[in-house]
Amino acid sequence: MTTTMNAIDVKHLSKIYKGEIKAVDDVSFNVKEGIIFGFLGPNGAGKSSTIKMLVTLTKITKGSAHIFNLDVAREPSKVRELIGYVPQELSADGSLTGYENLLLSAKLYGLEPEVRTERIRDILEIMDLTQRSNNLVSMYSGGMVRRLEIGQAMLHHPRLLFLDEPTIGLDPAGRKLVWEHIRKLNKEWNTTIFLTTHYMEEADELCDQIGIIDRGKICVIDSPESLKQMVGTGTVTACLDLGDHQKEGQEYLTSVAGELAVSILELSSGKWQFTVPDAVQNAPKVLQKLNEHHITLKDLEIKSPTLEDAFLQITGTRLDEGSSKYNLKAVKRTRRTFKRFG
Amino acid sequence: MVSAINFVTKTGVILEFEVRKIIHDPFELFVRMIQPILWLVVFGSMFNQYRIINTGNLSYISFIAPGIIAQSILFTSIFYGIAITWDKDSGILAKLMATPTSRGSIVLGKGLSAGVRGIVQSIVIIILAIPLGVTFDFAPVNLLGVAAIIVLAATCFACLSIVFASLLRRRERFMGVIQLITMPLFFASNALYPLEAMPQILQDFTRINPLFYVVDGFRSLLITNNWANIPLDFGALLLFTLFFIVAGIWGLKRLME
Numbered sequence: 001m002t003t004t005m006n007a008i009d010v011k012h013l014s015k016i017y018k019g020e021i022k023a024v025d026d027v028s029f030n031v032k033e034g035i036i037f038g039f040l041g042p043n044g045a046g047k048s049s050t051i052k053m054l055v056t057l058t059k060i061t062k063g064s065a066h067i068f069n070l071d072v073a074r075e076p077s078k079v080r081e082l083i084g085y086v087p088q089e090l091s092a093d094g095s096l097t098g099y100e101n102l103l104l105s106a107k108l109y110g111l112e113p114e115v116r117t118e119r120i121r122d123i124l125e126i127m128d129l130t131q132r133s134n135n136l137v138s139m140y141s142g143g144m145v146r147r148l149e150i151g152q153a154m155l156h157h158p159r160l161l162f163l164d165e166p167t168i169g170l171d172p173a174g175r176k177l178v179w180e181h182i183r184k185l186n187k188e189w190n191t192t193i194f195l196t197t198h199y200m201e202e203a204d205e206l207c208d209q210i211g212i213i214d215r216g217k218i219c220v221i222d223s224p225e226s227l228k229q230m231v232g233t234g235t236v237t238a239c240l241d242l243g244d245h246q247k248e249g250q251e252y253l254t255s256v257a258g259e260l261a262v263s264i265l266e267l268s269s270g271k272w273q274f275t276v277p278d279a280v281q282n283a284p285k286v287l288q289k290l291n292e293h294h295i296t297l298k299d300l301e302i303k304s305p306t307l308e309d310a311f312l313q314i315t316g317t318r319l320d321e322g323s324s325k326y327n328l329k330a331v332k333r334t335r336r337t338f339k340r341f342g
Numbered sequence: 343m344v345s346a347i348n349f350v351t352k353t354g355v356i357l358e359f360e361v362r363k364i365i366h367d368p369f370e371l372f373v374r375m376i377q378p379i380l381w382l383v384v385f386g387s388m389f390n391q392y393r394i395i396n397t398g399n400l401s402y403i404s405f406i407a408p409g410i411i412a413q414s415i416l417f418t419s420i421f422y423g424i425a426i427t428w429d430k431d432s433g434i435l436a437k438l439m440a441t442p443t444s445r446g447s448i449v450l451g452k453g454l455s456a457g458v459r460g461i462v463q464s465i466v467i468i469i470l471a472i473p474l475g476v477t478f479d480f481a482p483v484n485l486l487g488v489a490a491i492i493v494l495a496a497t498c499f500a501c502l503s504i505v506f507a508s509l510l511r512r513r514e515r516f517m518g519v520i521q522l523i524t525m526p527l528f529f530a531s532n533a534l535y536p537l538e539a540m541p542q543i544l545q546d547f548t549r550i551n552p553l554f555y556v557v558d559g560f561r562s563l564l565i566t567n568n569w570a571n572i573p574l575d576f577g578a579l580l581l582f583t584l585f586f587i588v589a590g591i592w593g594l595k596r597l598m599e
Contacts, residue, residue, distance in 0.1 A: 017599075055440045057598050077442055085440035091433030095363040107355040108441040110348075136366065149437070162440075 007192040012063035023049035025216035038207035039196040046216040047196035084153030094138035109156035123151040143174025163195040227310040234279025239299035356451025378414035408560035409533025415460040419499035423507030456500035457493035498583040501590030508593030552582040
């Protein structure tokens with residue numbers, strides 16, 4: 001990467017609804033050109049509100065946002081020419097064919113007739129939709145609609161693509177296919193991608209940088225690797241055979257915990273779950289110690305730190321906690337949209 | 343100049359794809375024709391036979407035919423807000439508004455597409471009215487004037503509907519309120535009976551009812567060929583339409599907030 005220009009530059013951005021509900025609360029961040037940046041957070045954290053301000057759909061209550069140095073509030077039309085946007089809902093028009101949806105976008109982005117024919121053909125091919133291009137979109141599967149929408153947003157080769165929850169409601173196969181296409185657009189066309197997600201594995205798999213957002217505020221911005229290193233430990237779950245010496249065994253395990261630098265998470269009959277710094281390296285040393293003390297191992301699981309652990313440590317909540325009421329709303333909306341698309 | 347060309351082009355694009363949608367699925371267009379046809383064939387024929395309402399030199403069926411055309415346009419266009427609410431809920435509107443397309447083009451393009459529906463419906467009603475004894479004036483200039491009124495009226499009511507959609511937001515509320523306002527608009531116009539047959543208070547109200555000017559324009563051009571009121575009808579309707587286009591743009595932005 002030769003350029004280090006900021007694709008997005010946000011300073012003290014806030015969105016306040018009805019004068020009191022702070023959806024986004026004094027958020028500042030920037031996104032370098034050419035990367036995939038993910039906004040990770042539970043439903044209702046302020047992800048979509050941020051995106052809607054950046055794509056010029058809603059007014060900025062406070063603060064400022066620049067897209068490639070253009071002020072979003074002052075030059076919305078110029079900003080719209082540089083970006084592509086795929087909303088959270090399945091937003092391709094079911095009453096038009098796939099080809100017509102692409103043609104509509106191509107015309108709205110002002111592509112000349114000879115250019116748009118070529119671009120539409122290419123996009124249909126890239127998104128694996130050529131065969132079904134003349135079917136009404138209401139006959140498409142959720143994954144196909146999503147690919148069509150990303151194609152629509154890419155027709156004018158935008159420098160920056162906004163994807164709001166790109167794989168919500170898709171099955172695992174559909175999700176993987178969408179990921180592949182996102183990566184391809186980023187690598188081959190050098191499109192900067194800003195996506196929001198509440199799926200840990202999506203953020204981990206796709207993003208070069210992740211901003212964790214919770215209750216309208218950004219908690220941290222870093223690469224997935226650094227976020228995981230921040231947690232620093234892994235979890236080891238060992239099933240032990242303590243035979244007839246349950247009590248003594250448990251007392252022994254408690255007593256050696258300090259010496260072995262492990263933190264006990266759970267200690268019950270036959271099951272010992274603990275964390276240890278650099279679990280993959282250090283867990284065998286702990287088990288060696290147990291072996292010396294004739295404690296037999298029945299089963300063992302070593303889990304490296306995940307983004308979920310990082311999220312838990314940073315926000316103090318699991319991603320699926322505290323968002324159930326928002327989840328219900330999101331699920332209902334997604335179901336409704338899917339119902340519409342058959 | 344460039345932005346004016348851009349505005350017209352984008353409005354045309356929005357219109358084109360709304361028309362494509364009608365062509366893909368004309369079911370709703372035909373279903374919405376049933377009600378006006380019933381008004382004409384059942385209500386109109388009955389009242390024509392018994393001459394209950396005094397319509398001067400005109401037969402009642404000739405008097406009511408322009409009113410029914412206007413009613414069909416009103417009843418179709420006024421529900422346009424539902425489609426906008428649906429587009430908003432399904433993300434179609436958000437995606438559209440994130441493209442370099444002015445809000446004015448979106449509102450006007452959708453409004454004009456209501457005009458296309460209106461023209462199709464009007465043609466069907468006119469064809470059905472002829473065997474019922476209605477004599478139309480088919481002079482090209484008159485027909486051109488009628489087409490212009492149809493497009494203005496449909497755009498006006500569709501934009502009014504967008505304003506209501508943005509104020510009410512929920513579809514259930516929207517349906518209730520729209521049904522509440524369409525009947526007074528219809529009854530407080532000269533669609534079913536002459537102005538003189540109404541109490542004074544209703545006569546005064548018709549002056550701020552766009553449907554009055556639509557019906558009067560249709561009747562003057564299609565039936566009586568009397569051009570005396572045409573400048574007033576066109577002028578008033580144009581003002582109402584421009585006002586509601588501006589209000590519709592405001593409504594569209596409000597809907598996104």
